[in-house]
Amino acid sequence: MDIKAFKMDGLGNDFVIIDQRSQDFNLNKDQIIKVCDRNFIGCDQLILIKKNKEIDADVEFYNSDGSVSGACGNGTRCVADLLSKESGKKEITLLTASGSLKSKILGNNLVETEIGVPKVNWQEIPLSKQLDSQDLKIEIVDRKNTKHTGGTAINVGNPHIIFFVDNIEAFDLQSIGPKIENHPLFPEKCNVTLAKVVNRNLIKVKVWERGAGLTKACGTAACATAAAANINNLVEKTTDIAFALGNLTISIDERNSIHMKGPVSDIKNIDIKL
Numbered sequence: 001m002d003i004k005a006f007k008m009d010g011l012g013n014d015f016v017i018i019d020q021r022s023q024d025f026n027l028n029k030d031q032i033i034k035v036c037d038r039n040f041i042g043c044d045q046l047i048l049i050k051k052n053k054e055i056d057a058d059v060e061f062y063n064s065d066g067s068v069s070g071a072c073g074n075g076t077r078c079v080a081d082l083l084s085k086e087s088g089k090k091e092i093t094l095l096t097a098s099g100s101l102k103s104k105i106l107g108n109n110l111v112e113t114e115i116g117v118p119k120v121n122w123q124e125i126p127l128s129k130q131l132d133s134q135d136l137k138i139e140i141v142d143r144k145n146t147k148h149t150g151g152t153a154i155n156v157g158n159p160h161i162i163f164f165v166d167n168i169e170a171f172d173l174q175s176i177g178p179k180i181e182n183h184p185l186f187p188e189k190c191n192v193t194l195a196k197v198v199n200r201n202l203i204k205v206k207v208w209e210r211g212a213g214l215t216k217a218c219g220t221a222a223c224a225t226a227a228a229a230n231i232n233n234l235v236e237k238t239t240d241i242a243f244a245l246g247n248l249t250i251s252i253d254e255r256n257s258i259h260m261k262g263p264v265s266d267i268k269n270i271d272i273k274l
């Protein structure tokens with residue numbers, strides 16, 4: 001099978017995007033895993049664009065382990081940019097598994113997406129039992145074997161847990177990430193973020209993504225971190241979330257809806273032979 005696709009990224013969080021409005025075929029889980037494999041094409045998520053008669057398009061997100069995700073913040077911004085460059089429209093609406101998301105194309109590869117109102121109720125995250133999602137009291141251990149207890153859980157279309165710590169570099173996220181992702185408290189697993197509040201407008205993070213592992217950035221993790229930091233009264237309504245390659249600006253409006261603004265890469269055409 002010969003597939004025409006695009007490669008894009010948001011701050012290094014990279015995607016293979018396949019436009020199925022013009023190419024009609026189904027990919028099975030093994031083929032998705034193969035495309036995402038860094039020894040083949042390689043990406044954190046594979047994204048399918050599908051026809052929608054009423055809005056710009058439907059999008060489906062698949063992690064590199066072949067699992068489905070209800071949301072992908074950076075992926076949504078990339079697809080919005082791609083469709084805007086195709087149509088010339090400056091506002092793009094995409095239907096995802098977690099709802100319809102509006103993006104504004106601000107020029108110079110800058111895209112802002114409204115992710116919506118976060119869910120903090122234990123059933124909505126979901127957690128496997130009733131607990132205070134603001135402080136799950138989960139223990140993580142740093143490289144010096146010092147124990148830290150905490151974790152705020154939140155769902156922004158997908159489940160996240162954020163640990164606010166003094167030094168994100170003091171932890172081995174490669175080893176902590178999979179343990180927390182698969183913790184029995186999370187029946188649908190979760191994305192794991194270590195966050196250091198630098199000041200009331202800046203948080204530095206490192207993210208372990210459910211189904212994809214360590215990533216250079218994660219849009220929904222940025223949204224979840226800003227929302228969790230607001231719940232814990234650590235930051236202002238607008239805050240920057242700093243990843244290794246740059247920042248996303250997250251704002252929470254008067255309706256408690258989260259807006260995520262940041263850069264997307266240029267679009268690269270690729271051919272996939274499966």
Ligand SMILES: N[C@@H](CCC[C@H](N)C(=O)O)C(=O)O
Pocket residue numbers: 013044045061063068069070071072073074075158159191209210211212217218219220221
């Ligand atoms: N990279 C994404 C998040 C992708 C989905 C996540 N791994 C999940 O399974 O929930 C983003 O930018 O939000």
